[in-house]
Amino acid sequence: MPERTVQLSELVGKNLLEVGAGRPRSVTADYGPLPILRVADVLDGRIETAEHVQAGIFDRRTLGPKVSQPGDIVLTVKGTVGRVAMMPLEGSIFSYSPQLCYFRPLVNGPLVPRYLYYWFKSEEFWVQANVVKGQTDMADFISLGDVSSLKMRLPSVAEQRAVSEVLGALDDKITVNERIAAASEALALALASPERWESRVRLDGICALRKVQVTPVEITEAAVDHYSLPAFDSGKIPAREDPAGIKSGKFLVQGAAVLLSKLNPEIPRVWNVLPEVGVPALASTEFLVLAPIGGVSSDELWSVAAQSTFRNELASKVTGTSKSHQRVRPAEVMASEVVDPRHFGADGQKIQNLSGTASAMRKEAATLSALRDTLLPQLMSGRLRVKDAEKIVEDHV
Template sequence: MSGQTEIMWGEVAEIASANEWKDTLLDEVADIIPGFAFKSQEFGSRGEVVIKIKDINQGFVDFNNTDRVVTLNYAKGKLDKYRISFGDYVVAMTGATIGKVGRVKLNKTALINQRVAKIKSKPGISNDFVYYCLSGEDFQLFIQNNIDSNSAQENISGGSIGRYPILLPPLAEQRAIAGVLCSLDDKIDLLHRQNATLEALAETLFRQWFVEEAKDEWEERKVGDIATHLKVGINPVANPTVMYHQYSLPAYDNGQVPTRELGLEILSNKYEVSPNTILISKLNPRFPRIWAIGNSIEDNSVCSTEFQVFKPKKQSLYAYFYFLIKSEDVVGEMTMAASGTSGSHQRIRPEDILNIKVRIPSIEKAEEFSSITQGFIDKADKDRRVIQTLSTLRDTLLPKLMSGEVRVAY
């Protein structure tokens, strides 16, 4: 929404809410379109992208590891209603991601598979407003309370989703509310894109210096010559009233912002996270999760034991080590060293990471690279803190705006 937004509090807002807002259900304001039942043998590496439940994260659709199907044998127009593009959003109807609402934030088009439902508002209803109605904790609680317990796998039907209650304001106010929340999300997305651009620039420079211009006479070193593996165990539940900052795999996937949780809420052991470390996920190194931890972090920071904590032996090598671990060659070595029964459950041991061999011209050259690119990491770290602030503001405002407790001038 352009211009300045006025938030109105108090008695006037409450009276207006009672007079103008209507109690409705989701299926009264939007169409719920379950995905197409493609056959398992149709999936491969070619054709149109298909979004499955595994590709849905809360807030966005992940296009990084999608499957594809060849659709040439389908009649023209048969699959049109199952297509999603920029701005569309879907709900996972089964599995570990059940209830998560993901939005397409890239300029891409895809089809949706069965057990994924597309939500599309009806005429006269703001599509963005309906999206934000489904983005809060109330919708997640509704999903959990309406899961079909008679099935072998947790699932929820389109009919059950359609019974989700929505308090509907006039269309102009729907758009104003969505405008406030969209402006916050747009700023968050912009910062994410800026960070991705900075990392891509640094990765390009790393590849030029240490891969494309590599020489046979360069000294071969192990990763263990450059970095140390840290393993300080923490039992948060022993300190139930302490607020911990947890670096978990879901937190990484949701924008690399640690979550805040009381010790009593964290039931498993964790590792201590200290400043100037790098977290490397053990799980599925073919698609690595590598998290750079800045020099200023909150007290009582911990990480999931699915992460391994590494620290460069010299601070001047921090940026070099970070982009070394992210490089294609090292990721390839980690993938080959991983063990497990399937691609999605393979894990890499810390000793295998430490034994990976790399060639560098000299420590001085690596330090020079670090001095150039350290600013990229620092900028990304600051941006993530802003993202965390904006996300907290959005999450605080969202239920208040959706309930009419806080009103927007329109």
């Protein structure tokens, strides 16, 4: 089939998630409790969700029968427009918040599902989306009708599959790396679990709170590594940025440290960092910069500060009138007790090895992500041949 330009609505089945349309009705009677997907759960092509919708709650929290299947392409359409993910083939059925929609390419149709996923990340999609995207007083949005009316360059099924396989090889390796990193960190946390150790110490007995603050626009280096909450949430890799573009003051990170979020501490944002030599490292002021002392490594410090029991204790000490502004005072954090890592012995070395593995896997994943993002617009526009891209990818996976 020769290449042609087609409206998206001609290539997908009737979208079952028509935002704001249809009478609310429960699907929990058919499927049981369902994991509910929100905008925050769609991260760089992957799905992360833990909350389930119980019977009787579904109707109060969502509108209509919003249930997708593995293989559907998920798109955020309100708040943060344009996050996209492909439902895992081995995954379960999901329900949706009204800020998301999904697309299901026609069975045996001319559109390959994974190609549609990459198309939503392409320049062709964004050029059109930015034209039709609207804005309320609170957030950006794009209607389902507008998305469905967008037009896409549609090559042959064979070329779609070839493009999807090249980019998919990188994404699959990224996924493997992320799983290894997560498993390594889980093992490290298990070794430092409070259930295994009796000895406790105040946090300020094993680390110092660093408060050196800098104004990024005054930095003369061409680039800095910016450790922000969004960077943590999107892969635990700092964003390399032009300091002139960072408008607010930041903490200077000098040497190995642990960054502990004081904002909503029940959310697991504890970051074990080792800044790259020669590149200034800046941390959001929402983090506490903890420098290990007394012979404790940053890996061991992270392993005790990232324990869920410690986070829960900090969460009980927060101040603030709203969920988005709940913070724990630095003095409360430093006075709180954790497992004493100075007694770890051989387990301390195991924790350091596991942390090193997690860091290496994430750095490689970041390199692969950059390569994918470089190849994607070239392949989707047809400016780069698939065979040439395959040769490039072979050296990295």
